[in-house]
Amino acid sequence: MKLNKLYNVIxxxxxxxxxxxxxxxxxxxxxxxxxxxIFLFFKLNGVLLSNKQLRNFLIKAWLLGFLADxxxxxxxxxxxxxxxxxxxxxxWDSPFTVxxxxxxxFISAL
Numbered sequence: 001m002k003l004n005k006l007y008n009v010i011x012x013x014x015x016x017x018x019x020x021x022x023x024x025x026x027x028x029x030x031x032x033x034x035x036x037x038i039f040l041f042f043k044l045n046g047v048l049l050s051n052k053q054l055r056n057f058l059i060k061a062w063l064l065g066f067l068a069d070x071x072x073x074x075x076x077x078x079x080x081x082x083x084x085x086x087x088x089x090x091x092w093d094s095p096f097t098v099x100x101x102x103x104x105x106f107i108s109a110l
Contacts, residue, residue: 034062072108079104 035058042049049057079086079100091097 030065031058031062034058034065068108072104075104075108076101 038058038061039054041047042054086094086097086100091101
């Protein structure tokens, strides 16, 4: 059986920090993109779901995507302030920083 994974596409958490009034625009944009991707995935693969099942699946995927984003932001925030040698703005200048950040992205993706 082939395992397919769908990932969250849009949610710049830094945008919410700098421009809080736009949080609802971000939430709506994320919902529209996630909904389109999930709908097309099911349609192209011949999966038949009722509207209620599709809506429940979409909401769960949407919320889990935000949870993964929040976990990633928390991990990166803790790491940036807790480790010496971590470069926060130009991560590609240090192999150690690249390793740490890629590890955190992998953990949040899990």
